[in-house]
Amino acid sequence: xxxxxxxxxxxxxxxxxxxxxxxxxxxxxxxxxxxxxxxxxxxxxxxxxxxxxxxxxxxxxxxxxxxxxxxxxxxxxxxxxxxxxxxxxxxxxxxxxxxxxxx
Amino acid sequence: xxxxxxxxxxxxxxxxxxxxxxxxxxxxxxxxxxxxxxxxxxxxxxxxxxxxxxxxxxxxxxxxxxxxxxxxxxxxxxxxxxxxxxxxxxxxxxxxxxxxxxxxxxxxxxxxxxxxxxxxxxxxxxxxxxxxxxxxxxxxxxxxxxxxxxxxxxxxxxxxxxxxxxxxxxxxxxxxxxxxxxxxxxxxxxxxxxxxxxxxxxxxxxxxxxxxxxxxxxxxxxxxxxxxxxxxxxxxxxxxxxxxxxxxxxxxxxxxxxxxxxxxxxxxxxxxxxxxxxxxxxxxxxxxxxxxxxxxxxxxxxxxxxxxxxxxxxxxxxxxxxxxxxxxxxxxxxxxxxxxxxxxxxxxxxxxxxxxxxxxxxxxxx
Numbered sequence: 001x002x003x004x005x006x007x008x009x010x011x012x013x014x015x016x017x018x019x020x021x022x023x024x025x026x027x028x029x030x031x032x033x034x035x036x037x038x039x040x041x042x043x044x045x046x047x048x049x050x051x052x053x054x055x056x057x058x059x060x061x062x063x064x065x066x067x068x069x070x071x072x073x074x075x076x077x078x079x080x081x082x083x084x085x086x087x088x089x090x091x092x093x094x095x096x097x098x099x100x101x102x103x
Numbered sequence: 104x105x106x107x108x109x110x111x112x113x114x115x116x117x118x119x120x121x122x123x124x125x126x127x128x129x130x131x132x133x134x135x136x137x138x139x140x141x142x143x144x145x146x147x148x149x150x151x152x153x154x155x156x157x158x159x160x161x162x163x164x165x166x167x168x169x170x171x172x173x174x175x176x177x178x179x180x181x182x183x184x185x186x187x188x189x190x191x192x193x194x195x196x197x198x199x200x201x202x203x204x205x206x207x208x209x210x211x212x213x214x215x216x217x218x219x220x221x222x223x224x225x226x227x228x229x230x231x232x233x234x235x236x237x238x239x240x241x242x243x244x245x246x247x248x249x250x251x252x253x254x255x256x257x258x259x260x261x262x263x264x265x266x267x268x269x270x271x272x273x274x275x276x277x278x279x280x281x282x283x284x285x286x287x288x289x290x291x292x293x294x295x296x297x298x299x300x301x302x303x304x305x306x307x308x309x310x311x312x313x314x315x316x317x318x319x320x321x322x323x324x325x326x327x328x329x330x331x332x333x334x335x336x337x338x339x340x341x342x343x344x345x346x347x348x349x350x351x352x353x354x355x356x357x358x359x360x361x362x363x364x365x366x367x368x369x370x371x372x373x374x375x376x377x378x379x380x381x382x383x384x385x386x387x388x389x390x391x392x393x394x395x396x397x398x399x400x401x402x403x404x405x406x407x408x409x410x411x412x413x414x415x416x417x418x419x420x421x422x423x424x425x426x427x428x429x430x431x432x433x434x435x436x437x438x439x440x441x442x443x444x445x446x447x448x449x450x451x452x453x454x455x456x457x458x459x460x461x462x463x464x465x466x467x468x469x
Contacts (some may be wrong), residue, residue, distance in 0.1 A: 008385025010259040011288065012340070012354050013393025014364075014410045015386050016276060031120035045383065052306045052389065055314055056261040063341070064371040074373060077196070077261065085195060089255045092273065099275050101350075101366060 001034060002065045005088050006102065009076070015102040018088075023053035024096040036087040037064055045074040054078060062088070139166070145181035150260060164235060164387030164420040165450065182238035184228045186247040188220045192269070198268060200246055204251075205455065215313035216251040216283050220269060223289030224249055226329045230290070230321070233295070234328070234415050235423045240296035249353060260288060262295045270418040274347065281345040288342050290325030291318040302430040307381040309427070309435045316399040316439075317426045324415045334407045357404045360397025371396030373436075398465050404441075408434050410454065417454060421446045436467045 001022045008015035022030035042064055053059065057076040062084060064071045075084065091097055131139045176372060186207050191202035204217045211218045224247050231237040238244045248266035257270025260282045269283040282288055295318050298304055304314035319341050327337045340363065343353035351364020360369035369378055376398065381390030388394065407414035421443055429442035440462040447458040462468040 006385050007258070009388050009393075011261065011282075011291065011390045012259075012276070013395075014276065014347070014350075014354075014366075016258075040143075052311070054261070054264060055298075055306050055311075056259065058259045058294065059383065059388070061385050074385070077259070077385075078263070080196070082195075082197060085254075092256060103370070 001037065001067070002063075003033065003037065003064070004063040004090055005091060006061040006063070007058055007103075009057055010043075011056040013059065016099065017102050018091060018097055018099050020091045020094055020097040025094070029094070033090070036083075036090055037066075039085045040081070040083045042071050042084065043074040044071050060084075060088070069073070110448075131392060164424060182244055183234050183278075184225060184232070184247075185239075185244065186224050186228070186249070188217045188218065188224075189248070189250045190214065191250040191253040193252060193255050195257075199253075199263075199268070200248055200250045201252075214251070215271065216271070216280060217281065219283045220249040220251050220267070220289070223283065223286050223325075224267070224293065226286055227290045227293045227325050230328050230415065231326050234419070237297070237423075237427075240293060241300045260292055262292045262299075264296075266297065267292055276347065277345050278347055278352070282342075284344050285345050286329055287319075287322040287326040287340075287364075288345065289322070291322030291341065294318040294321040297321070300424060301427040302434065304426075304430065304431045305432045306389055306392060308379075308390035308392070309395065310433050311389050311438055312382075312395040313399060313430070313434055313436065315392045315396035316403070317422065319357060319400050320403050320419070320422050323357060324419050328415050329415070334411055337414065339404055355393075355397065355400065357400040360401055368394050368399075370395060371397060371401050371465065373398060394396060398467065399436060400462040402440075402465045402467065405464055408456050409457040409460065417450060421450065421454065421458065440467045 003020050005016060005018045007018075020033065022033055025033060040062075042062060053076050057078060060075040060080060062073045062075070073084070075081070131143050164343065168235075184207060187203060188205045189202060190204050191201040192200055194201065205212050205221055211221075228239060228247060231239070239247065249269065250266060251269045253268040253270050256273040258273050258276040260267070260269040267289075268279075272279045272282055282359060285436050295314065298314055298317055304310045304317075305313055322341060323337070323339065339358040340353035340356055343352060345354065346352075346364055352369065353363040353369075355369060356363045360371045361367050363369070377394045379387045379391035381387065381396065403418060406421070407418040410417050424445065424446045425439065425442045430438060444455055444458045444462070447455040459468065
């Protein structure tokens with residue numbers, strides 16, 4: 001399973017991508033990641049969902065690729081669920097994760 | 104728009120009580136100091152009418168710092184800055200505002216982020232109040248609430264509609280602790296509050312880029328005024344030093360859009376406008392609001408440098424009146440051009456010409 005977090009908007013308007021695969025993790029950590037993904041209960045977002053965001057909110061796209069089954073969910077700082085925030089913060093804190101700029 | 108020719112319904116006994124407001128305004132602009140003070144007093148005496156209040160506010164902008172004390176006396180009790188800074192202690196949205204750390208007039212604490220939030224908020228309030236006569240973001244003295252240490256390594260800062268939140272930064276995008284230390288970032292975010300109470304520019308495509316633009320303008324003016332910089336001394340950068348050095352020098356350049364960091368796509372003119380969809384894709388940034396703001400940003404820079412001196416005195420006053428009095432929520436770049444030119448006319452022919460030239464140079468006027 002791979003977790004990708006794309007973040008854009010914010011006060012900078014700069015887009016970044018953070019990725020972490022269970023294959024890069026020790027077994028116990030991989031289990032923890034899978035548990036956090038389950039707890040986040042992510043659902044596919046409709047592409048047109050949501051009205052205009054508030055100024056400078058971070059815009060999130062969280063993608064779970066579980067053996068080719070892909071769920072893509074989008075949030076802003078105003079509606080990011082606590083369970084998703086905990087997942088994102090856990091991924092951010094892992095030394096195995098990659099962090100890159102998007103275009 | 105309020106006009107300047109509405110007759111007063113309840114004349115008061117003042118030296119100029121029979122004069123219409125537009126005549127009083129002319130006397131205030133062109134008369135001797137004594138005539139000016141009498142004319143302003145006459146206007147203030149009937150300032151309960153909305154038209155006169157608006158005119159008084161306008162006269163304050165046009166007459167500048169020399170008359171600040173006079174206006175404070177005319178308009179009643181002095182506005183009072185009120186603010187409180189909290190520590191969110193990494194709790195994020197559910198933990199706002201957090202633990203109270205410092206209130207107005209309280210001494211510095213041992214947390215530099217708290218003190219930076221306090222100082223940046225104070226500098227922003229003071230620009231609004233002392234230069235533009237605005238009592239806080241809502242114009243009615245609202246308390247300014249800030250929470251620092253928001254979330255965990257959070258790479259952002261924003262006005263959430265009720266208060267400021269500042270993340271510490273991750274060290275991957277933003278230097279840790281840098282966002283709240285940047286006066287122009289603080290001013291930028293707080294000015295989103297002013298815009299929400301006035302033009303309320305919809306945060307999408309061109310109206311969203313204008314929303315961003317006005318925040319960049321007044322964020323930069325907070326910094327320039329704090330440093331007492333003339334237009335030639337200012338760096339015209341937004342958030343200089345906040346990005347990790349490998350990313351670039353700043354978030355935006357108002358003088359040279361597109362040069363602030365590696366990958367900066369800001370256009371400097373309409374020929375290079377970046378048309379992005381407004382969907383919920385983080386890559387598209389609400390339809391390029393932080394991208395196309397480069398175009399009006401450069402227009403403001405061109406006006407300010409053409410007029411010289413301190414940018415907040417004339418260019419800033421024109422832009423302030425435009426966003427607080429002239430624009431609607433769906434305003435486009437062409438509306439901003441037309442309204443800034445019209446406002447500039449009341450400052451003089453040279454001012455209007457400078458504004459028109461700038462909008463032509465960035466291709467908004469053709």
